[in-house]
Amino acid sequence: MSQPSIETIVGDRKSQPHQLIEVLQDIQEVYSYISQEAATAVSHYLGVPLIEVFRSASFYKALSLEPRGKNVITLCTGTACHVRGSNPLLDQAQALLKLDHDHGGTTKDGLFTVECVNCLGACAIGPIAVLNGVYHPHMTSAKLTSLIAAVREAEEMRGTDAQT
Amino acid sequence: MPRLKAITELFDLRAQLQAARAAEKTVITVCGGTGCQASKSLAVIDEIRAELKRQQLDASVKLRITGCQGFCENGPIMVIDPRNLFYCRIVPEDVKEIISQSVAGTEVIERLLYTDPATGKKIRTEAEIPFYRAQDRVLLSQNRQIDPCAIEDYVAIGGYTALAKVLTEFAPEAVIAEIGASGLRGRGGGGFPTGKKWASCRAAAGDEKYVVCNADEGDPGAYMDRSVLEGNPHAVLEGMAIGAWAIGAEQGYVYVRKEYPLAVAHSRQAITQAREIGLLGANILGSGFNFDVQVARGGGAFICGESTALMASVEGKVGEPRAKDVHTVEDGLWHRPTTLNNVETWANCPSIINNGAHWFASKGTEGSKGTKIFALTGQVRNTGLVEVAMGTPLRRIIFDIGGGAINGRAIKAVQTGGPSGGCLPASLFDLSVDFETLEKAGSMVGSGGMVVMDEKTCMVDVAKYFLAFLLDESCGKCVPCRIGIDRMLEIITDISEGRGRPEQIPLLEELVETVQETSLCALGKTAPNPVISTLRYFRDEYLAHIREKRCPAGVCRELIAYVIDGEKCTGCGVCLRACPYEAIKGAKKEPHIIDALACRKCGICSEGCKFEAITISSGGVPCYSM
Numbered sequence: 001m002s003q004p005s006i007e008t009i010v011g012d013r014k015s016q017p018h019q020l021i022e023v024l025q026d027i028q029e030v031y032s033y034i035s036q037e038a039a040t041a042v043s044h045y046l047g048v049p050l051i052e053v054f055r056s057a058s059f060y061k062a063l064s065l066e067p068r069g070k071n072v073i074t075l076c077t078g079t080a081c082h083v084r085g086s087n088p089l090l091d092q093a094q095a096l097l098k099l100d101h102d103h104g105g106t107t108k109d110g111l112f113t114v115e116c117v118n119c120l121g122a123c124a125i126g127p128i129a130v131l132n133g134v135y136h137p138h139m140t141s142a143k144l145t146s147l148i149a150a151v152r153e154a155e156e157m158r159g160t161d162a163q164t
Numbered sequence: 165m166p167r168l169k170a171i172t173e174l175f176d177l178r179a180q181l182q183a184a185r186a187a188e189k190t191v192i193t194v195c196g197g198t199g200c201q202a203s204k205s206l207a208v209i210d211e212i213r214a215e216l217k218r219q220q221l222d223a224s225v226k227l228r229i230t231g232c233q234g235f236c237e238n239g240p241i242m243v244i245d246p247r248n249l250f251y252c253r254i255v256p257e258d259v260k261e262i263i264s265q266s267v268a269g270t271e272v273i274e275r276l277l278y279t280d281p282a283t284g285k286k287i288r289t290e291a292e293i294p295f296y297r298a299q300d301r302v303l304l305s306q307n308r309q310i311d312p313c314a315i316e317d318y319v320a321i322g323g324y325t326a327l328a329k330v331l332t333e334f335a336p337e338a339v340i341a342e343i344g345a346s347g348l349r350g351r352g353g354g355g356f357p358t359g360k361k362w363a364s365c366r367a368a369a370g371d372e373k374y375v376v377c378n379a380d381e382g383d384p385g386a387y388m389d390r391s392v393l394e395g396n397p398h399a400v401l402e403g404m405a406i407g408a409w410a411i412g413a414e415q416g417y418v419y420v421r422k423e424y425p426l427a428v429a430h431s432r433q434a435i436t437q438a439r440e441i442g443l444l445g446a447n448i449l450g451s452g453f454n455f456d457v458q459v460a461r462g463g464g465a466f467i468c469g470e471s472t473a474l475m476a477s478v479e480g481k482v483g484e485p486r487a488k489d490v491h492t493v494e495d496g497l498w499h500r501p502t503t504l505n506n507v508e509t510w511a512n513c514p515s516i517i518n519n520g521a522h523w524f525a526s527k528g529t530e531g532s533k534g535t536k537i538f539a540l541t542g543q544v545r546n547t548g549l550v551e552v553a554m555g556t557p558l559r560r561i562i563f564d565i566g567g568g569a570i571n572g573r574a575i576k577a578v579q580t581g582g583p584s585g586g587c588l589p590a591s592l593f594d595l596s597v598d599f600e601t602l603e604k605a606g607s608m609v610g611s612g613g614m615v616v617m618d619e620k621t622c623m624v625d626v627a628k629y630f631l632a633f634l635l636d637e638s639c640g641k642c643v644p645c646r647i648g649i650d651r652m653l654e655i656i657t658d659i660s661e662g663r664g665r666p667e668q669i670p671l672l673e674e675l676v677e678t679v680q681e682t683s684l685c686a687l688g689k690t691a692p693n694p695v696i697s698t699l700r701y702f703r704d705e706y707l708a709h710i711r712e713k714r715c716p717a718g719v720c721r722e723l724i725a726y727v728i729d730g731e732k733c734t735g736c737g738v739c740l741r742a743c744p745y746e747a748i749k750g751a752k753k754e755p756h757i758i759d760a761l762a763c764r765k766c767g768i769c770s771e772g773c774k775f776e777a778i779t780i781s782s783g784g785v786p787c788y789s790m
Contacts, residue, residue: 020480060463078384080541088766095744121387124236124547135202141768
């Protein structure tokens with residue numbers, strides 16, 4: 001599957017500086033991060049100074065300047081999820097995936113990224129974990145362990161399939 | 165559908181759609197909102213479609229997929245009308261049985277009924293559910309009746325009638341007078357009188373003006389804006405069109421958080437549909453009024469809920485607020501007069517125009533009119549969206565609607581208003597929920613988040629949580645907010661980790677005042693609220709942390725220890741295997757022990773223990789039984 005070029009993503013928004021955040025979000029969705037090349041191209045197409053592109057890309061949480069892992073686990077740490085124990089879940093994810101950053105991070109093999117979000121607006125069914133866009137309500141440590149194990153297993157299967 | 169060119173055409177279409185709706189005999193309504201989707205409602209919906217076809221009922225039974233109805237905890241939920249039969253927590257495997265027995269037949273499947281957690285009784289119909297019954301669902305009841313992806317549904321329930329009425333019967337000043345007379349105040353947290361805001365914007369100099377819908381619901385623990393925008397996007401668009409007519413704008417923006425993908429999709433779709441049918445765009449309903457709306461996605465920054473930061477973000481810039489010595493109604497988006505209102509505020513406008521200001525003002529209190537949606541979450545039995553008249557006592561919301569505490573633990577506090585709000589103790593639960601009363605008590609209505617906390621919640625930890633949140637979200641532009649929050653967090657962290665000293669409390673109180681008085685925007689000005697309110701009502705908890713180095717709730721990690729009760733432990737090994745830090749040791753069938761040095765106090769061990777053998781103690785005192 002080939003990814004659309006930055007120019008295609010920008011589309012008819014060329015020379016419209018006010019579309020910066022929208023364009024960066026679209027790039028983030030396709031490439032999962034804003035690379036140096038992408039930022040330069042956006043600066044060129046929209047007519048926004050490169051430093052402003054980086055400023056926005058580092059300001060907004062939805063945008064990432066680092067490549068993210070193949071599988072993204074997002075843990076909601078909103079108030080409602082917090083009082084229902086989202087913190088231990090984050091600790092557990094860090095321990096299981098051997099991440100040393102405080103608020104998530106990406107595993108060395110690039111298989112997982114753990115990140116936190118302030119609220120997903122699904123507070124009634126918290127704590128919530130999102131794996132690659134799929135919401136998993138009423139998370140517990142046991143459920144999280146099996147979720148991570150299931151992804152690992154699927155990845156290993158894919159790995160052996162590719163070898164044979 | 166053809167483009168509507170005149171108001172009479174809208175009325176004809178509405179009559180047609182209403183007739184079609186009246187002919188619907190059996191209707192299955194399933195929630196397809198974010199919460200229910202997370203509980204796999206889409207699989208249930210697919211199965212219903214397939215099963216209706218299999219049983220050849222697809223022509224006679226209407227399946228309506230609605231947006232969020234605010235009862236997410238019990239999702240996926242389903243109502244079968246006209247019997248009003250209510251089923252919850254449905255899985256695809258139940259569908260065949262539901263269709264044959266309750267749709268084709270007249271039986272009731274007991275196991276799928278809702279059980280009232282307070283009485284343990286099974287409840288058959290939606291109307292009998294106490295959670296709904298005690299509410300006054302003016303806005304939310306619309307979510308129940310419409311498919312947010314079908315403009316036909318909204319028109320059928322009387323949608324866009326208010327816009328038509330305004331365009332023919334109301335001069336812009338009359339609209340402003342009507343909204344003003346209703347007493348509607350901003351639902352996003354500020355509580356500013358909407359009519360007054362519109363009047364200033366209309367009076368502001370300039371040809372080009374804008375209306376903006378603030379759907380950047382960053383307050384963690386509140387999701388009524390998600391629910392309304394996702395479940396009833398046309399009401400928001402209609403409200404914005406009415407506002408645009410009143411102030412003289414031709415362009416509107418909906419600024420919505422990207423964390424709400426369904427709300428983004430539904431508002432975009434609603435805009436497309438409204439344009440197609442001629443309810444947005446040039447010369448709406450032949451009146452000569454032009455108005456169009458665009459969606460801008462937020463980039464995950466809490467500060468962008470602040471009006472000036474939001475406008476900067478719509479302009480494609482970093483979301484930093486500016487001083488508001490000149491208000492946005494005069495100098496807003498692209499330096500033009502701009503009216504910014506919250507989702508719920510906009511959505512309230514059509515019903516005010518349809519039913520009159522008097523109808524809206526008949527609900528609520530002297531200073532706070534109408535109904536307000538609250539997101540009731542946390543340690544309470546029924547969580548979900550609660551719409552009640554302003555002035556309803558906290559006790560009624562938490563106990564009558566919320567059903568009281570989970571697991572029989574005592575409710576200690578309720579946190580209202582999100583990071584800008586405060587924590588109110590159980591002794592104040594008779595307070596009425598309105599703008600003035602809550603503010604006087606040291607909290608605020610805010611956007612309507614209500615997080616219920618029980619004795620398992622540590623109030624020092626709550627203050628720490630909000631400060632950490634605000635530190636992370638502070639844009640860093642002004643010093644008091646950027647550094648003040650950091651210093652307050654430093655002190656609270658000291659306290660929560662056992663390094664607290666008595667003289668830090670007055671220091672904290674001094675900092676609170678400085679940050680409140682000198683910050684640039686509302687984020688900083690209100691940032692100390694969680695600290696002030698917990699200090700005011702839960703000072704003894706702070707003192708226990710400082711003097712006794714003890715966390716009474718058993719939350720603050722540095723002050724607690726997990727202990728295995730040797731008498732209860734059977735040595736089953738569940739905790740030993742669950743511990744990610746290999747801190748639990750012991751031979752099979754013999755009581756295990758926790759290595760205090762290796763223990764990171766994550767609590768995973770106690771979660772899995774069937775024998776309740778693992779407890780928390782702090783300062784040598786047991787905290788609570790798990």
